[in-house]
Amino acid sequence: QSVLTQPPSASGTPGQRVIISCSGSTSNIGDNPVYWYQQLPGTAPKLLIYANDHRPSGVPERFSASRSGTSASLAISGLQSEDESDYHCATWDDSVNGPVFGGGTKLTVL
Amino acid sequence: QVQLQESGPGLVKPSQTLSLTCTVSGGSISSGSYYWNWIRQSAGKGLEWIGRIHTNGSANYNPSLRSRVAISLDTSKNQFFLNLRSVTVADTGNYFCVRTPAYSSSLFRPWGQGTPVFVSS
Numbered sequence: 221q222s223v224l225t226q227p228p229s230a231s232g233t234p235g236q237r238v239i240i241s242c243s244g245s246t247s248n249i250g251d252n253p254v255y256w257y258q259q260l261p262g263t264a265p266k267l268l269i270y271a272n273d274h275r276p277s278g279v280p281e282r283f284s285a286s287r288s289g290t291s292a293s294l295a296i297s298g299l300q301s302e303d304e305s306d307y308h309c310a311t312w313d314d315s316v317n318g319p320v321f322g323g324g325t326k327l328t329v330l
Numbered sequence: 331q332v333q334l335q336e337s338g339p340g341l342v343k344p345s346q347t348l349s350l351t352c353t354v355s356g357g358s359i360s361s362g363s364y365y366w367n368w369i370r371q372s373a374g375k376g377l378e379w380i381g382r383i384h385t386n387g388s389a390n391y392n393p394s395l396r397s398r399v400a401i402s403l404d405t406s407k408n409q410f411f412l413n414l415r416s417v418t419v420a421d422t423g424n425y426f427c428v429r430t431p432a433y434s435s436s437l438f439r440p441w442g443q444g445t446p447v448f449v450s451s
Contacts, residue, residue: 264443265438316392318382319379322376
Protein backbone atom coordinates (compact mmCIF):
# COMPACT_ATOMS: atom_id res chain seq x y z
CA GLN A 221 0.00 0.00 0.00
CA SER A 222 1.59 3.23 -1.20
CA VAL A 223 1.80 6.41 0.86
CA LEU A 224 0.55 8.54 -2.04
CA THR A 225 -2.74 7.64 -3.72
CA GLN A 226 -3.11 7.49 -7.50
CA PRO A 227 -5.89 5.98 -9.59
CA PRO A 228 -4.70 2.59 -10.87
CA SER A 229 -5.78 3.37 -14.42
CA ALA A 230 -6.70 6.18 -16.77
CA SER A 231 -7.56 6.33 -20.44
CA GLY A 232 -8.21 8.68 -23.30
CA THR A 233 -8.37 8.86 -27.05
CA PRO A 234 -5.74 10.51 -29.25
CA GLY A 235 -5.88 14.28 -29.00
CA GLN A 236 -7.74 14.29 -25.70
CA ARG A 237 -6.58 15.80 -22.41
CA VAL A 238 -6.10 13.42 -19.51
CA ILE A 239 -5.47 14.28 -15.87
CA ILE A 240 -3.88 11.92 -13.33
CA SER A 241 -4.23 12.76 -9.65
CA CYS A 242 -1.90 12.12 -6.72
CA SER A 243 -3.21 12.52 -3.19
CA GLY A 244 -1.12 12.73 -0.03
CA SER A 245 -1.03 14.46 3.33
CA THR A 246 0.49 17.39 5.19
CA SER A 247 3.67 15.41 5.87
CA ASN A 248 4.41 14.82 2.21
CA ILE A 249 2.71 16.70 -0.66
CA GLY A 250 1.51 19.41 1.69
CA ASP A 251 5.06 20.30 2.63
CA ASN A 252 7.33 19.19 -0.22
CA PRO A 253 7.64 19.47 -4.00
CA VAL A 254 6.16 16.75 -6.19
CA TYR A 255 7.87 14.85 -8.98
CA TRP A 256 6.37 12.78 -11.78
CA TYR A 257 7.96 9.83 -13.55
CA GLN A 258 6.98 8.08 -16.77
CA GLN A 259 7.69 4.37 -17.02
CA LEU A 260 7.33 2.82 -20.46
CA PRO A 261 6.76 -0.95 -20.52
CA GLY A 262 9.88 -2.91 -19.59
CA THR A 263 11.98 0.15 -18.84
CA ALA A 264 13.12 2.16 -15.85
CA PRO A 265 11.14 5.25 -14.84
CA LYS A 266 12.14 8.53 -16.42
CA LEU A 267 11.84 11.98 -14.81
CA LEU A 268 8.90 13.79 -16.39
CA ILE A 269 8.19 16.72 -14.05
CA TYR A 270 10.28 18.12 -11.19
CA ALA A 271 9.54 20.59 -8.41
CA ASN A 272 5.76 20.49 -8.93
CA ASP A 273 5.53 21.96 -12.41
CA HIS A 274 8.89 22.08 -14.20
CA ARG A 275 9.69 20.05 -17.29
CA PRO A 276 13.23 18.74 -17.86
CA SER A 277 14.77 19.48 -21.20
CA GLY A 278 13.27 17.25 -23.86
CA VAL A 279 9.87 16.71 -22.25
CA PRO A 280 7.09 18.01 -24.55
CA GLU A 281 5.07 21.03 -23.46
CA ARG A 282 1.87 19.00 -23.57
CA PHE A 283 2.94 17.50 -20.23
CA SER A 284 2.11 19.82 -17.33
CA ALA A 285 1.58 19.42 -13.61
CA SER A 286 0.47 21.33 -10.56
CA ARG A 287 0.26 20.99 -6.77
CA SER A 288 -2.40 22.35 -4.46
CA GLY A 289 -2.63 21.62 -0.76
CA THR A 290 -2.07 17.91 -0.22
CA SER A 291 -2.77 16.90 -3.82
CA ALA A 292 -1.02 17.10 -7.15
CA SER A 293 -2.00 16.36 -10.71
CA LEU A 294 -0.37 15.59 -14.03
CA ALA A 295 -2.07 16.71 -17.22
CA ILE A 296 -1.34 15.38 -20.68
CA SER A 297 -2.79 17.38 -23.55
CA GLY A 298 -3.04 16.26 -27.15
CA LEU A 299 -2.76 12.63 -26.09
CA GLN A 300 -0.58 10.47 -28.35
CA SER A 301 -0.22 6.71 -28.63
CA GLU A 302 3.35 6.88 -27.34
CA ASP A 303 2.03 8.34 -24.07
CA GLU A 304 0.69 4.90 -23.15
CA SER A 305 2.75 4.23 -20.06
CA ASP A 306 2.74 4.03 -16.27
CA TYR A 307 2.97 7.34 -14.41
CA HIS A 308 4.27 7.66 -10.84
CA CYS A 309 4.17 10.62 -8.46
CA ALA A 310 6.82 11.06 -5.76
CA THR A 311 7.73 13.44 -2.98
CA TRP A 312 9.58 13.60 0.33
CA ASP A 313 7.72 12.52 3.47
CA ASP A 314 8.70 14.25 6.70
CA SER A 315 7.34 11.38 8.82
CA VAL A 316 9.15 8.65 6.88
CA ASN A 317 12.21 10.86 6.53
CA GLY A 318 12.52 9.59 3.00
CA PRO A 319 10.92 9.76 -0.44
CA VAL A 320 7.54 8.12 -1.03
CA PHE A 321 5.72 7.16 -4.20
CA GLY A 322 2.21 6.70 -5.46
CA GLY A 323 1.06 3.28 -6.62
CA GLY A 324 1.34 4.32 -10.25
CA THR A 325 -1.32 4.97 -12.89
CA LYS A 326 -1.46 2.94 -16.07
CA LEU A 327 -2.52 5.21 -18.95
CA THR A 328 -4.16 3.57 -21.93
CA VAL A 329 -4.58 5.41 -25.22
CA LEU A 330 -7.73 4.01 -26.81
CA GLN B 331 26.97 11.52 -18.63
CA VAL B 332 26.59 9.37 -15.54
CA GLN B 333 25.18 5.89 -16.05
CA LEU B 334 24.23 3.26 -13.47
CA GLN B 335 24.13 -0.50 -13.88
CA GLU B 336 22.81 -3.03 -11.38
CA SER B 337 24.22 -6.54 -11.02
CA GLY B 338 23.66 -9.48 -8.75
CA PRO B 339 22.08 -12.92 -8.48
CA GLY B 340 18.64 -13.15 -9.95
CA LEU B 341 17.54 -15.90 -7.57
CA VAL B 342 17.76 -15.89 -3.79
CA LYS B 343 16.43 -18.48 -1.35
CA PRO B 344 14.08 -17.45 1.46
CA SER B 345 15.86 -16.40 4.68
CA GLN B 346 19.08 -15.69 2.80
CA THR B 347 20.70 -12.32 2.09
CA LEU B 348 20.15 -10.46 -1.19
CA SER B 349 23.28 -8.65 -2.34
CA LEU B 350 23.26 -6.26 -5.29
CA THR B 351 25.91 -4.00 -6.78
CA CYS B 352 25.43 -0.76 -8.66
CA THR B 353 28.33 0.29 -10.88
CA VAL B 354 28.56 3.97 -11.75
CA SER B 355 30.21 5.06 -14.99
CA GLY B 356 30.75 8.41 -16.66
CA GLY B 357 31.53 10.17 -13.40
CA SER B 358 32.95 9.66 -9.93
CA ILE B 359 30.67 8.38 -7.19
CA SER B 360 32.49 10.60 -4.71
CA SER B 361 32.27 13.88 -6.60
CA GLY B 362 29.56 16.40 -5.94
CA SER B 363 26.86 16.11 -3.31
CA TYR B 364 24.62 13.23 -4.24
CA TYR B 365 22.65 10.41 -2.72
CA TRP B 366 22.89 6.96 -4.23
CA ASN B 367 19.59 5.16 -3.83
CA TRP B 368 18.03 1.74 -4.14
CA ILE B 369 14.39 1.49 -5.22
CA ARG B 370 12.36 -1.63 -5.93
CA GLN B 371 9.16 -2.45 -7.77
CA SER B 372 7.08 -5.56 -7.27
CA ALA B 373 5.28 -7.00 -10.27
CA GLY B 374 2.47 -4.71 -11.34
CA LYS B 375 2.92 -2.49 -8.31
CA GLY B 376 4.32 0.86 -7.37
CA LEU B 377 7.84 1.95 -6.58
CA GLU B 378 9.26 1.58 -3.08
CA TRP B 379 12.30 3.48 -1.82
CA ILE B 380 14.64 1.14 0.05
CA GLY B 381 17.34 3.53 1.19
CA ARG B 382 20.25 5.73 0.18
CA ILE B 383 23.84 6.59 0.92
CA HIS B 384 25.49 9.98 0.60
CA THR B 385 28.83 10.54 -1.05
CA ASN B 386 30.18 11.13 2.48
CA GLY B 387 29.12 7.60 3.47
CA SER B 388 26.11 8.38 5.67
CA ALA B 389 23.07 6.21 4.96
CA ASN B 390 19.39 6.23 5.77
CA TYR B 391 16.69 3.70 5.14
CA ASN B 392 12.97 3.19 4.69
CA PRO B 393 11.64 2.53 8.22
CA SER B 394 9.74 -0.51 6.93
CA LEU B 395 13.02 -2.18 5.87
CA ARG B 396 15.53 -0.61 8.25
CA SER B 397 16.00 -3.72 10.39
CA ARG B 398 17.08 -5.81 7.37
CA VAL B 399 18.90 -3.46 5.01
CA ALA B 400 22.40 -2.04 4.67
CA ILE B 401 23.75 0.17 1.90
CA SER B 402 27.46 0.84 1.48
CA LEU B 403 29.79 2.24 -1.13
CA ASP B 404 33.29 1.64 -2.47
CA THR B 405 34.67 4.81 -3.99
CA SER B 406 37.75 3.02 -5.34
CA LYS B 407 35.52 0.83 -7.49
CA ASN B 408 32.89 3.51 -8.16
CA GLN B 409 30.23 1.17 -6.83
CA PHE B 410 27.58 1.08 -4.15
CA PHE B 411 25.84 -1.93 -2.70
CA LEU B 412 22.60 -3.23 -1.25
CA ASN B 413 22.36 -6.00 1.32
CA LEU B 414 18.88 -7.16 2.31
CA ARG B 415 18.80 -9.84 5.00
CA SER B 416 16.25 -12.55 5.73
CA VAL B 417 14.44 -12.24 2.42
CA THR B 418 10.95 -13.61 1.80
CA VAL B 419 8.85 -13.98 -1.34
CA ALA B 420 7.59 -10.47 -0.67
CA ASP B 421 11.05 -9.18 -1.59
CA THR B 422 10.67 -10.46 -5.16
CA GLY B 423 10.75 -7.64 -7.69
CA ASN B 424 12.79 -5.41 -9.92
CA TYR B 425 15.55 -3.49 -8.13
CA PHE B 426 16.83 -0.16 -9.42
CA CYS B 427 19.79 1.96 -8.42
CA VAL B 428 19.29 5.69 -8.89
CA ARG B 429 21.02 8.97 -8.11
CA THR B 430 19.49 12.06 -6.48
CA PRO B 431 21.13 15.42 -5.84
CA ALA B 432 21.41 16.31 -2.17
CA TYR B 433 19.34 19.46 -2.69
CA SER B 434 16.38 17.52 -4.12
CA SER B 435 15.97 14.09 -2.61
CA SER B 436 13.02 13.04 -4.79
CA LEU B 437 14.64 14.03 -8.09
CA PHE B 438 15.63 10.54 -9.21
CA ARG B 439 17.90 10.72 -12.24
CA PRO B 440 19.58 8.82 -13.78
CA TRP B 441 18.20 5.33 -13.20
CA GLY B 442 19.85 2.00 -13.80
CA GLN B 443 17.95 -0.35 -16.08
CA GLY B 444 16.91 -2.49 -13.12
CA THR B 445 17.67 -6.08 -12.20
CA PRO B 446 15.02 -8.71 -11.44
CA VAL B 447 15.24 -10.60 -8.19
CA PHE B 448 13.24 -13.74 -7.43
CA VAL B 449 12.98 -15.15 -3.94
CA SER B 450 12.21 -18.82 -4.17
CA SER B 451 13.36 -22.08 -2.73
